[in-house]
Amino acid sequence: MQAADNKIYQDKIVIRLIQFSVVWAVIAIGAGVYIAAELVWPTIDFGQYWLSFGRLRPVHTNGVIFGFGVSALMATGFYSVQRTSHVPLFAPRLAWFVCYAWQLIVLLGALSLLAGWNTTKEYAELEWPFDIAIAIVWICFGVVFFGTIAQRKIKPIYISNWFYGALIIVIAMLHVVNSLALPVSIDKSYSAYAGAQDAVVQWWYGHNAVGFLLTGGFLGMVYYFLPKIAGRPIWSYRLSVVAFWAFVYAYIWAGPHHLHYNAIPEWVQSLGVIMSVILLAPSWATLVNGVMTVSTAWEKLRTDPALKFIVLSLAFYGLATFEGPMMAIRSVNVVSHFTDWTVGHVHSGALGWNAMITYGTFYFLVPRLAGRELHSTRLANIHFWLAFSGTMLYIIAMWAAGVSQGLLWLSIDGLGELSFDFKDIMASMTPYYLLRLIAGLVFLLGTVLMAYNLFMTLKGQRSVKVTPPAVDPAYGVNA
Amino acid sequence: MSSNISSLTLLRSLYQPQQAFAELAGSEPSARRIFLSYSLWLLLLPPVFALIGAANFGWRLGADQPLFMATGDLLTISIGYFLALLFGLFSTAIISRWMAKTYGASVSLGRHMALITMVGQPLAMASVAHLFPDVLVNVLVLIPATIWGMYLLYAGIPVALETPPERGMLMASALMAWLLVAAVSLLGISMSLWVLGVGPLLGV
Numbered sequence: 001m002q003a004a005d006n007k008i009y010q011d012k013i014v015i016r017l018i019q020f021s022v023v024w025a026v027i028a029i030g031a032g033v034y035i036a037a038e039l040v041w042p043t044i045d046f047g048q049y050w051l052s053f054g055r056l057r058p059v060h061t062n063g064v065i066f067g068f069g070v071s072a073l074m075a076t077g078f079y080s081v082q083r084t085s086h087v088p089l090f091a092p093r094l095a096w097f098v099c100y101a102w103q104l105i106v107l108l109g110a111l112s113l114l115a116g117w118n119t120t121k122e123y124a125e126l127e128w129p130f131d132i133a134i135a136i137v138w139i140c141f142g143v144v145f146f147g148t149i150a151q152r153k154i155k156p157i158y159i160s161n162w163f164y165g166a167l168i169i170v171i172a173m174l175h176v177v178n179s180l181a182l183p184v185s186i187d188k189s190y191s192a193y194a195g196a197q198d199a200v201v202q203w204w205y206g207h208n209a210v211g212f213l214l215t216g217g218f219l220g221m222v223y224y225f226l227p228k229i230a231g232r233p234i235w236s237y238r239l240s241v242v243a244f245w246a247f248v249y250a251y252i253w254a255g256p257h258h259l260h261y262n263a264i265p266e267w268v269q270s271l272g273v274i275m276s277v278i279l280l281a282p283s284w285a286t287l288v289n290g291v292m293t294v295s296t297a298w299e300k301l302r303t304d305p306a307l308k309f310i311v312l313s314l315a316f317y318g319l320a321t322f323e324g325p326m327m328a329i330r331s332v333n334v335v336s337h338f339t340d341w342t343v344g345h346v347h348s349g350a351l352g353w354n355a356m357i358t359y360g361t362f363y364f365l366v367p368r369l370a371g372r373e374l375h376s377t378r379l380a381n382i383h384f385w386l387a388f389s390g391t392m393l394y395i396i397a398m399w400a401a402g403v404s405q406g407l408l409w410l411s412i413d414g415l416g417e418l419s420f421d422f423k424d425i426m427a428s429m430t431p432y433y434l435l436r437l438i439a440g441l442v443f444l445l446g447t448v449l450m451a452y453n454l455f456m457t458l459k460g461q462r463s464v465k466v467t468p469p470a471v472d473p474a475y476g477v478n479a
Numbered sequence: 480m481s482s483n484i485s486s487l488t489l490l491r492s493l494y495q496p497q498q499a500f501a502e503l504a505g506s507e508p509s510a511r512r513i514f515l516s517y518s519l520w521l522l523l524l525p526p527v528f529a530l531i532g533a534a535n536f537g538w539r540l541g542a543d544q545p546l547f548m549a550t551g552d553l554l555t556i557s558i559g560y561f562l563a564l565l566f567g568l569f570s571t572a573i574i575s576r577w578m579a580k581t582y583g584a585s586v587s588l589g590r591h592m593a594l595i596t597m598v599g600q601p602l603a604m605a606s607v608a609h610l611f612p613d614v615l616v617n618v619l620v621l622i623p624a625t626i627w628g629m630y631l632l633y634a635g636i637p638v639a640l641e642t643p644p645e646r647g648m649l650m651a652s653a654l655m656a657w658l659l660v661a662a663v664s665l666l667g668i669s670m671s672l673w674v675l676g677v678g679p680l681l682g683v
Contacts, residue, residue, distance in 0.1 A: 291653055295581050301645035311649055315656035322660045326667040334683050335670040348659075392629075393622065400618045403666060404540040407673070411546060412682040420542040428541030431615050 009082045009466045010089040013099055015369050015458065017075035018362055020103050021068050022451045025355070028063025029447055031056050033440040039433040050114040058113045058125040064350065065123065065213065067106040072358045073217045074098065074141065077164040079365065080224035081148045084158040086468040090147030094140050101137045105130060117187040121202050123209050124178055128189040131179035138175065142168040153471045159240045163220030166248055170212040178205035196263045200256065207255035214354055215321075216247065219286055222310075225361045226290055229307050230297035235289050243289070246282035250275050257328035260337060269330070276328035283321035290314045305380035309360030312388060316352025323348065335410065340432070341402025344395050351391040351443055359387065359450055366454045371464040375456035383446040383453070390443030394436055401432035483508045484593060486517045492597035493604070496631055499597065500638035508589035510572070518596040522564045525606035526557040532612040538679070539613035546679055556678055563668070567661055571595045574657055575650075582650040584640035594639050601627040629655070 035056045038044055045051040078095060082088055089095050109126045117127045126134070145168055149161060178201055181189035191198050227234050234240055256264060256272030291314055300307050323345050327336050336342060367374045374380060404425075411419040484506045492499035533553050537545030548556075575591045578584075605624035608617045632654065637647030674683050 287656075291656075292581070295649055295653075298582075298643065298646040298649050301648060308648070311652045312655075315652050315659065318656035319659040319663060323663045323667075326663065329667070329671070331671045331674040332667045334674055335681075341666075389626070392625070396618065396622060396625070399663075399666060400614050403670075404614050406670065407538075407546075407679060407681070408540050408542050410681040410683055412680050414680075416682065418682065419544065419546075425542055432618070435618070 007467050008088060009468065010078065010092045010095060011369055011463045011466065013089070013092070013095050014075045014079045014365070015463055017071050017078070017099055018366065018369075018454070019458075020099075021071035021075060021358070022362070022447075022454060024063055024067025024071060024106065025447050026444070026451055028060055028067055029440070029444045031060040031063060033437065033444050035060060036433065036437040036440045040430055040437055049116065055114050055116060055118075058118065059110045061123060062113065062125065063106065063110060065209070066109070067103075068358075069214065069217075069354060070102065072361070073164070073167065073213070073221070074102065076221045076225065076361055076365070077145060077167075077217075080158075080160050080220070081145055081164065082468075084154070084161055084224070085148050085152030086154050086471050087148060087151045088468070089144055090151055091144055095144045098137055098141045098144060101133070101140075105133050105137060112187070115187075119179075119181070119189065119191070121178065121191070121205075123206050124175070124202070127187055128179070128181055128183045129186065131175070131181075135172070135176055135179075138168070138172050142172065153468070153477060154475050155477050156475060158224070159234070159237065159244065160220045160222075160224035162241075162244050163216050163223060166244075167212050167217035167220065170208060170216070170248075170252075174205045174208050174212070178202060199259055199262065200264055200268065203255040203258040204252075205255075207258060208252060210349075211251035211254070214349065215251070215283070218354055218357055219247075221357055221361055222286070222290055222314075225364060226293055226310055229304065229310060229360070229364050230294050230300060232293055232297050235292035239285055239289050243282045243285035246285070247279070250279040250282060254279055254328070257333070260330055260333045273328050273330060276325045280322065280325045284318065287314060287318045287321070290317075303377075304364070305374070305377055305384060306360045306364035308381075308384050309356045309363065309387070312384075313353050313356035313360060316348055316356065316391065320345065320349035320353055335406035336402060339402035339405040339409075340398045340429070341406065344398025344402060347398065348391065348395050351387070351394060355443075355447075356387060356391075359383070359447075362450070362454060366457050369463050370458050370461040372457065372461060375453050379449050379453045383449045386442050386446030386449070390439045390441075390446065393439035393442065397432045397435035397439060401429050401436075405429070483512065489513070489517050489593060489596060489600070492631065492635075493600055496597070496634060497638065500594075500635050503590055503593055503597075503639040504585075504641055506590070507587050508593055510589040510592040513589055513592045513596065514568075518568060518592065521596065521600060521603045522561065522568060524603050525564060525609060526561040528606050528609035529560060529612065530554065530557040532610040536611055536613075539611075541614065548679060552678055559672070559677075563665055567665075568592075568595060568599065571654070571657065571661070575654055578650055578653055579640060579642075582642055582646045582653075584636065584642040584647070584650060590639060594635050597635060597639075598628050598632045601625075601631070 035053050038053050038056075045053070049055060078089060109130050112127060112130065113125060118125045119127055145164060149157060149165070180192035182192065183189040193201050223234065223240060253275035254272055256268045257276050260269050294307065294311055294314070297307070326332055327342070327345060363374060363380055408420045408425045409422065413419050484503055488499050488502050530553055533548065534550060537547040539545045572588065572591045572595045575595060576586055576588050579586045579591070601624040602621060605620050608620035633648065633651045636642065636651050637644045640647070642650065673679060673681055
């Protein structure tokens with residue numbers, strides 16, 4: 001019995017992680033919508049600290065990135081590494097530990113943020129007890145993933161695994177280095193770095209969390225699921241490998257563009273700009289690869305709502321990976337920095353790229369894991385248009401708000417005095433924030449529809465048991 | 480198959496898009512003629528409206544005081560705006576024709592020029608809002624125009640360029656990526672120019 005079990009892919013854990021991911025998506029996007037409403041009606045925190053913008057905002061970002069995003073990456077990583085290695089997961093009990101321990105970290109972490117524990121490092125707000133727990137669970141994630149690859153029955157390591165592998169290794173490195181701190185109590189620690197160095201380390205972490213988690217990790221998802229959904233091999237495998245190494249090399253240097261005109265050496269800023277602009281090449285290499293792979297698979301669009309999400313996610317990926325390098329250029333950054341344009345940029349990536357690619361993957365994966373059709377293709381199509389319009393409205397509102405802010409903040413009169421009062425400028429932003437709130441609500445509504453649709457698809461079903469297929473001897477590990 | 484389509488057909492795409500697309504599908508228009516007789520004049524609307532609006536009311540970005548600029552500066556900005564739109568039209572039409580090969584669509588440049596003109600037309604018409612250059616007013620007017628333009632793009636490609644709807648959807652999304660990049664480039668270029676001293680006086 002034991003032997004038979006070992007030959008079945010571990011897919012229950014994939015389903016569980018998808019469920020957690022969807023739950024986090026609803027909660028964390030919901031928190032985002034709430035804080036968007038607070039920017040329109042500031043009094044709806046009702047005087048409660050835990051409902052204040054400052055506490056809810058990191059709950060929103062951590063919930064989306066680590067709850068929704070990482071759970072989705074773990075689910076898809078576990079699913080694809082088994083298929084591409086032709087073996088079930090290495091150490092399945094450890095994989096289950098990773099699954100639940102991670103959810104516990106996100107849950108307790110969110111509560112700690114509501115309680116006011118905060119390192120004040122963006123995207124690394126969780127205090128030291130959580131940092132230690134994250135490091136342990138993350139290493140276990142790596143053991144399961146790389147253990148599976150080590151046991152593989154097929155010699156080549158497929159490109160998606162390189163991206164997932166880079167995600168695991170680089171995030172471990174960034175997290176450990178950036179989180180080094182001296183604890184003074186259970187809820188308070190001081191960073192091991194001082195002043196500008198702390199800022200440089202923080203944005204080396206912050207930007208590469210975007211790079212290797214929100215870009216690299218999700219590119220792993222693209223490279224496995226896009227060809228699967230399209231029913232075609234990747235357009236150019238060679239290009240994907242070149243893009244991987246160029247991506248890994250270029251991304252790690254780009255962090256200082258978050259610190260333009262700050263107290264860090266100018267050459268560090270310039271290096272950040274140059275590497276950010278170079279980064280466009282590998283980013284778009286993947287874009288071309290994805291678009292060309294899907295371009296011949298158009299018949300699938302008739303039946304598969306998943307493909308629509310993935311096609312559109314590539315368009316927004318193209319936008320976000322162009323917009324980022326452009327905003328890294330100093331003469332653009334001087335106007336755009338600290339404005340809502342940055343918020344719009346992040347969301348064109350987070351909503352248009354990360355969420356859409358994940359939603360598309362879930363619509364593909366869940367029916368296969370459940371062994372039945374998607375509960376409602378119509379609902380999925382409605383979700384598609386809600387997600388699309390929500391994202392567009394969000395971006396347009398933030399572009400308009402951001403450009404206005406940048407221009408007004410810097411406007412000077414003939415005497416060189418600032419023309420406008422900061423407070424007045426911000427007070428005039430309410431209509432854009434209202435538009436953004438509507439955009440968020442529309443996007444959240446789509447996500448809730450998906451949650452219902454996937455729930456109904458999985459309801460009462462046991463996961464399908466899949467055994468690894470035979471390996472072509474030409475590609476076997478001993479070939 | 481008629482060799483051309485009338486300016487009226489291009490205008491009709493605003494309110495009877497399906498008929499206009501069908502008419503376009505049966506034609507092999509000359510790109511040059513479409514540009515000179517229609518697109519060029521359409522492209523002149525936004526910069527002219529912007530110039531008149533900014534000269535009379537100033538840029539109203541949300542602060543209590545509108546931002547007035549010298550006429551020469553406004554003229555420079557409007558000419559730049561026109562050139563950017565011109566570049567946008569030509570590059571999009573050419574990119575669209577280039578993409579058409581991948582998606583099995585018609586490669587007649589005239590049809591691409593006509594279709595891109597139709598797609599951009601709601602925005603060009605809605606640019607009448609530039610006459611009162613309050614950003615919020617413009618955003619509120621241009622958002623529905625953008626949605627209508629996007630609908631025309633997704634609905635127009637399969638009919639006008641004669642490709643299956645699913646393939647058309649892929650091509651429309653690929654063009655969307657280009658249009659998003661072009662839109663954000665316009666923002667970035669504008670900011671760089673402001674910082675270089677063209678346009679409003681910034682303390683940078």
